[in-house]
Amino acid sequence: MSSSPPQQSRPPPPFAAAPPQNPTPAPAFPPSSAFSNLQISRGPAPPPGAPRSGLTPQAAPPAGFPSRPSSGMGIAAPPAVRPFPGSPPAPVPPFPRAQAASPPFGVPPAVAAAPAVAMQQPRPFGGPPPGIGGPPGAAPPFGGPPGSAAAAPFGGAPAPMSQPQQQPPQFGAPPPVAMMSQPPPQFGVPPGVGAQPAAPPQFGRPALSGPPAAAGIGSSQAMPPSFGSQQQQAPPTFGGPAPPQFGRPGAQPPFGAAQAAPMSQQAPFMGPLRGNAPAFGNAPWQTQGAGSGAMQPPMRMPGMPPNTLGQGMPPTTPTMPYSPHAGTQVSTPSKIDPNQIPRPMAETSVIIFETRQGGQAAIPPAASSEFIVKDTGNCSPRLMRCSVNQIPCTADLLTTSGMPLSLMVQPFSLPHPSEEPIQLVDFGDMGPIRCSRCKAYINPFMRFVDQGRHFICNLCGHSNDTPREYICNLGPDGRRRDADDRPELCRGTVEFVASKEFLVRDPMPAVYFFLIDVSMNAVQTGATAAACSAISQAISDLPEGPRTMVGIATYDSAIHFYSLKRAQQQPLMLIVPDVQDVYTPLQKDLILPVSECRENLEQLLESIPTMFENNRVADSAFGAATKAGFLAMKSTGGKLLVFQSVLPSLGVGSLSAREAEGRANISTSDKEPHKLLQPVDKTLKTMALEFAEYQVCVDVFLTTQSYVDIASISVVPNTTGGRVYYYYPFSARSDPAKLFNDLRWNISRPQGFEAVMRVRCSQGLQVQDYFGNFCKRVPTDIDLPSIDSDKTIMVTFKHDDKLQENSECGFQCALLYTNVYGQRRIRVMNLSLPCTNMLSNLFRYADLETQFACFLKQAGNGIPTSTLLHIREEVTNTCINILQSYRKYCASVTSSGQLILPEALKLLPLYTLALIKSVGLRNEGRLDDRSYWISLVSSISVSLAVPMVFPRLIPIHDLTSRGDDDSLIPSPLMLNSENTHEDGVYLLENGEDGLIYVGNVVDPTILQQMFGVSSLAALPSQVVLEQFDNELSRKVNEVINEIRRQRCSYLRLRICRRGEPSGDIFRSYLVEDKAPGGPSYVEFLVHVHRQIQSKLT
């Protein structure tokens, strides 16, 4: 990578020019331009943008109508508006995004047509059969229109045809913006005027950033454009330095003038550089890495006020003295300017990322940014990314760096709609070609020798005979002549059709079994009704095929099965009263093809709440019911969706109110409270292992108002590849909508069944362990009864030998699974990264978000077995060790008084601080909240890991006055209380919850417009966000819907007000503030610095 930067500079300019000015440039572009071309030649770059912009608006609407884009346009609007099921009045548009998008750019019809053409290419999931693509993608996370249309939101999955539509949604509004913005930058590389205008509007957030570079204010604005350009230009590698990351804060005068200088420097490079590579240093830095102080400037935080460039660190020293104690902040203000410390920077423009360039692995863009991947040999970073992008040759080197070596694998992550689908390769009966020794699958890094008669495995080095049918001559470059025609030889990710040897049995059908708690509390709180209604709506979107099967049961102190196979007759209710020794009342007819029982099922779901209206049974046999559900689907496997509302008090796996006991214990003697975060016993674990063995995946929806012992319950989903959904305290008013959307996304997102996954790596490394939601029976493989687009598995490695410098280290993840259509596939993802002996390279190529996700998961993993205090210390120490290592070995030249942060990891302290203050690690909080947090973290993806602890805070009271900024979402604010004013309304979201903070002196008209209430007092704490007929309300809804789309999560909205507990919750997320639970950001930096210094001396 590093070498490449210079070259790239050229491409960007050409394209950029055109689009920038016109807001509606899209139409102008040739819609059909192939995306693939883009990256390589700059020429193509613009087109992509264009199509998108064009598409987006339209696409969104069409979501519902995959095949005919043109018509879709017109229609689009209505479907989009479709209210969420759960929320009665609220006309929440399903794909707000889409809507929003469309209006702005009135795409001419012509354009729309264009997309249609393009569509075919993009198949996201690209299964061979047309049908395939559809399913996975299909499900829009939130109540979009049914059917394939649904897919739109996430765009990735849907069938090939639908893609065009998808695209639009995904890119949604933003892309277009990006486009425009980009151009300017490119041209205007210089911070020139042109750039400025473009930038601000486009990126809602102040792109600012250029932390390193951008000095002046004016410059800052200019910067953004530059990024934009970068992104598109991506190819140019040189990655602008970390710009993106700094982003947000950038708006403010982060690094002062000094930075300006760098800016200018970069400017030249930047354009060309890989725009996306936010995290990594740019060329300049590299050099620094070597030791030059110059590089570091951006990062140093502490001391340096606005003043000097990074280089001029001297000021640092001062910090030390003051910082240590609480008073620091106050005392140090003069020394540390809170405005200059590193903060994440917004990144809105779309980057095009080629996974390998010039025969080398490219550095992936930040996980949180929007980018389009072009698979040129390595797999997409969405699928698999490594904590360091160059692999240390020795264990010592890795240890010295203090960084983790791990891979985050998200095999079904949603692709960008513009990305090419993963190609399918069918080797027929022969099955995929594999290394005979290590069984690695054929991949682009296997080297063919001897006129192609042999190939050498890139993982184990074994020389294999090429099967006769597969022999092909080599070209002069030593590659097979057919390499570019064979996806398995030129793509980082391919899917193989599984041959017979991979089939133990016929691929299983897609089975969904619903289990609903109907005990007294569940019924009375409305949870039962909510679950029934959610299921009823969700199944209406299930594909009709004979392979989609459903079943349902309810339970209280007994389990009630329903036999739906009764043509015209009512379903038959069969009760299994024995909750100690569970069984199913029938062998068949409990699970039926959805086409055979849809009506019966819907009717039943409608009557269940009435049927149990007067239920007086307070007990709930969760464990037994789950077991019974499992037995019903034992022969096929499938998904078991359990809606539980109270603490399981009866039957197998019953639990006790440990929380209360725990409290009692704490008051008397603080003996190991973390034990309460461990499962109470092994019963559920044993059950879960059995479930997993029979390919049953359990998802648990906890619609509760009390303690339910998530620590114990979560074992089941965590072991079977499912997850816990938690609605606490459940509100029949506001939660049904989320419940429905969660459920719908759950069953409609891209997913695979009965999966087995193994990661292989080059000799010299070995897999140490896997983390995530799965079941592991043998050390090498993990079993995933179900794997979906939201699940990430962390794989850690350790050295068992040295790696050769200048060689590449290969990773191959193979996932054998059955798709929704009952086809058995092997998805193989390859990543080949260079090895290095240079510590500085490790730091330069560190992937902050991946590393942070890794720390997050490890912390989550540790909580149940250790005290919180200890975990927090560990987390802090990890951070300190890394920084100290950098300080010691890579920046030793500078004075010890400076806190020097590696560019790539400059946000590590901030995130670490956020982690320490997170729900999982802070002292206060309910047990269940913490357990839920732990369970969530175990499978969280890289892109959601940071927001999880470091949420996004945006003002929403002034959305209407934002001018014509093109980005939907206003730029986030720093997470400190100075940014929230009592006359404003703010939304804080972490991908799971959405807290709407309403100031105490908010203008009533805002309240009226936004919530439909006339005064603060009338505002309920549980909100169903309705869309009222006014600009503000519409915008708020647009924003929230856009966030939902981004996060693939429907956010649990809550109103927070000062002086109420809800306000405290809100405050607890303002991680930069000093709080009882932890220091302020500045204080923390000081602390870190001190620690480093003490270690150094």
Place this chain on the structure above:
Amino acid sequence: MSEFLDLEVQDGIRMPWNVIPGTKQDATNCVVPVSAIYTPLKPNPAFPVLPYGPLRCRMCRSILNPFCVVDYVAKIWVCPFCFQRNHFPQHYSSISESNLPAELFPQYTTVEFMSTAETGPVAPPVFLFVVDTCMIEEEIGYLKSALAQAIELLPDQSLVGFITFGTYVQVHELGFGLLPKSYVFKGTKEVTKDQILEQMCFFAGKTKPTTGVIAGSRDGLSTESISRFLLPASDCEFVLNSIIEELQKDPWPVSADQRASRCTGTALSVAASLLGVCVPGSGARIMAFIGGPSTEGPGSIVSKSLSEPIRSHKDLDKGSAPLYNKAVKFYEEISKQLVHQGHVLDLFACALDQVGVAEMKVAVERTGGIVVLAESFGHSVFKESLQRIFQSSDNDLGLSFNGIFEINCSKDVKIQGVIGPCTSLEKKSPLSSDTVVGQGGTTAWKMCGLDRKTSICLVFDIAKKDGSDAISQSTSNQFYFQFLTYYQHHEGQMRLRATTLSRRWVAGSGGVQDLIDGFDQEAAAAVMARLVSFKMEAEPVTSWYQSSGSMAMAMASAAQAFIDISNGLTELTEMFSDVIRKLDALRSALHVSPPGTIVLADFDPVRWLDRALISLCSKFGDYQKETPSSFSLSPRLSIFPQFMFNLRRSQFVQVFNNSPDETAYFRMMLNRENVANAVVMIQPSLISYSFQSGPEPALLDVTAIAADRILLLDSYFTIVVFHGITIAQWRKAGYQDQQGHEAFTQLLQAPQEEADLIIKERFPVPRLVVCDQYGSQARFLLAKLNPSVTYNSDNPAPPGGDVIFTDDVSFQVFMDHLQRLAVQ
């Protein structure tokens, strides 16, 4: 004879000895025990029903009766049993010689008391249907229609519950309106009453009381929770009909080499517990409809693999029916539970193969249940029997519930026990003998279910020893008996029927003629039949030796068998069939099945009967010693040997032609029927129809067969209409439809009409076989006839007659031997 019938009409009782041998020794010598067959609910419009409660003796709790000595002046009565003097209470103050309460009328030795004041209202009867679903569709279809009909006939106020079972047990919640709803229990696991209480939500919303009995609405359960499962028939007709309508074959798959998995035992246990929870102590019957053997869970009788046949008598004898004893034990437990709760188990077993009646017998019999055995649910035996249960007509069964039967008698008489459909309440008293027969060791029995024909056989012991005190007591040479039956009348109220009787006793050798005069040979035959059946079941017919395969033991046993055989030859038991049985035993002894298990007969019913008959004839016959030809019997005794001859050949003794289920069924019927019917079972009646004469009884002999006769055989379980060959030919030629042959038409109809009459009265409905001479079905007749003409007889059959292919001895041979042995 007729006087015995009169006595029966008056009190519903028949006794072999109406003059009682007065001492223990005498009684023993009389061979046939002093006993009585009593029909507690025998209907008789002459029995007065008194609308008040009875007066009881202060001492022995016996009831005021016509045998009491009354002092009208002192207003005192003396109990004939304990001689206690009791004062009449206030409301009897107007008593005088001319103003007697009904219970003192001499002719009212049997009266009924019905006092609502004492008992209060009684819960309506409960019918809990337990229906097997492991059947072929066709059978299910038959069953459905039969059930649907039965449901319509249910009395409106009676409560109904419904359980189906196959692999699992389903308890249908009839009171749930929205959906068909049922609780499903695993067939392999027994369910206790507590589990039922807990698992079926009887405490929904309430906490379960920690102590005390919880059952029924009186003891802690809400009527609401009970009425989910047991509803008035009129309220749940619709639900019930739709459930029946939708009855389907058990959905669990059965592979071709397997039997359906059927958890009869668990289903019955669930049913019993459900009733125990909901309506303990009030009348309820479990009506089980079973279409095959139980293969699953407790009480299963055979494994699922079809390669294993269902146990036969031989298996039982040899002990090679591994599940048998376990199953019997299980059903014993169920019977205990049911008896405790006062509930009845009825069994409707309809299958070509056995279903396990032999194992379930204990539960059915002890609770006084009805049993119907047929080949198919489509068979008239089943269909009509089921209807009869609910039909109200002259012949209705008068099903009553919750009976308690008590006995009082003079102190020289003790009660050994009862053979019949009841259970001992284990109420020991000086009256209960140490020797126990049947349900003994008590003076009170529970009769959970009883009807107007239910008859029990009481076996007495004469406790009085020879000696001086006999003379001192001779002031009264009467024995008194009082039978009290407290029961829930089918109309709902509780009633008490009291029968008091007195019999003269004689002692010493002088009384022989008196004894003969008082001998009721029919009753004696019935008693002997019950006794022999009971002994065959109770005293293991076989015993076992385990000798780890030692050949020596095997040989010893074989030798023993030989001895038995030779003895048999010298005795009357030389009958061929017996020889064959012996040979069987010998064979099995020699073959020494695997670990050298050998079987020897312990109790030989045939020999036991023979000895009894010989002794009786020796004692009461008229003969010169050692002169067989001089032997003669009084008319009072003359038919008895014939009864015994037929009893020896009957299904009760010769079980090897029948399956254990059939045998169990026959014996259950024998044990609950009155004397007349028992006699028909032992010795079928044969009526002949011909042009020459009207219907006339014919000798139960092969010689009764003639080409121009129609025979009507009533063997109780089967009614055979047998056309002589000529008649059959005429009928086939269609003469009966031709003019001028009305006489023939009538001749054909006459036996049919008679058969219909019998069928109408009988329960369970007998099976009707219409057959022709030389036809295959004719075997039903031939099997019952005395084989006086066999294939190797010297005298050939007359033309048009028939020959029986058997080696059994004929009655003539039997009598010859009897005479020879009796005079020795």
